[in-house]
Amino acid sequence: MNDAALPFESYGVSHKGCVRQLNEDSYLIEPRSGLWLVADGMGGHDAGEIASASIVEHLATIGIASSAPDLRARFEDRLSRAHAEIRGISAARGVTIGSTVAALLAMDGRFACLWSGDSRVYLVRNGSISQISRDHTEVQELLDRGMITPSEARSWPRRNVITRAVGVSDDIVIDFQQGEVLPGDIFVLSTDGLTAHVTDAEIQAAVVSAAPQTACKKLLATVLERGGTDNVTIVLVRSKVGHNGRSAGPGAYRSEG
Template identity: 35%
Template sequence: MKIVGKTDIGKRRTENQDNYRAGRQSDDTIWAVVCDGMGGARGGAVASSVAVSVLEEEFVRGLLPGLHSAAIRELMEQAAQHANREIYDLACADPSKRGMGTTLVALVLKNGLAHIVHAGDSRAYLYRSGRLERLTRDHSMVQEMVENGSLTPEEAEVHPNKNLITRAVGVNPELLVEYGERQALPGDILLLCSDGLTNFTSEEELCDILGGSEFFGAADAMIDAALAAGGQDNITAVLIKVEATED
């Protein structure tokens, strides 16, 4: 397995409120987390940092050899809830941080199965055989409008309220995360990213980068593309390449 990640403050922000972590367990299980903080001066960077730290700690401790799929899902969902509660309690204790929160997209790859939990509009993708497939659904007002037929996907891409999310870690005492699974094959590439990437690069552009770049240069190429298109937000991309065990 190969992992590469990069984050960039972008061209207009004074602080990078994105955070990511990724790692590999002794049995070659891979985990990765991307969070995009919200709350500005009220603590978006704190929220995203707490979230990735909590998930890293619980994944390193809890992703044991032999863990089955149902247990992985339970671990991921509980880790997200623990991060939610910690951020929420911090915000309640410090009035300057009231309202802080973060998006979350986390992945565990074990025995050829990708487990994904997410809340908000940070995304997961699967690149396979020249095609890019989105694995997550944005938790946003605009996505809800697409789903009820009020907007087309094309209209959603340029809607002024595109960034208003309906779920975030740390904003409420309880968190509803969405869970999904996807088979991962040797040669596949999994991408986790914040909306600073997807708001400034199309899925077609990301697909072209993955198809035309050396793996360890792909994250840099994605960041460069988003910056060239305006780069007005923090930008984060984490890539995992699936390889056969003997590789």
């Protein structure tokens, strides 16, 4: 299969930002496998970089799935292997390390998003943006309980405290959403280094009428112009107009077994 035959076009960028000395983010683009992801490592020194890189290294072996359920099963298997490896490194070093992950799976005209932590997946469809993922953070939990308002959340002092990550707890817990891919859909995967400086409306405006490469570079430039206080990683995936992928039907990405 050549690139022209693929139903998606995609591009990714990653930068350490203007403050951090090391980039602990990683990303993966595997269009032939139907997989894209970003990962934001944490743990201090080079440990965060090791954690996010472990996720990418294991998921890069996902191969070509036979069906949408097989693709999800392969994803969960590789992520579990990365989780175990990160846990082993944590035990050996006597420190807690881990990584967020936000992934897009696409096959047979359907998509699935899986995530743990505060890296995000957005969908831009028909000129409107929606956040598919839901942050696993302390501030999101407070919002959900009605204990703080959205305006208070934007300046909450512990707004970056995450409640889930790969490699941190004994068991790996990921959330999941799925749907149909429509021609022209744009998926935006990003670490929180993007959303710390760029609003949802600005993300939408940047991606809606530009090729993924152009949009990624524009968003990165905006982050850096505004101070880039964290590592930033952006992956854009656009469904090509006129794609006639087969629908796998409801529940396409439910795991087998």
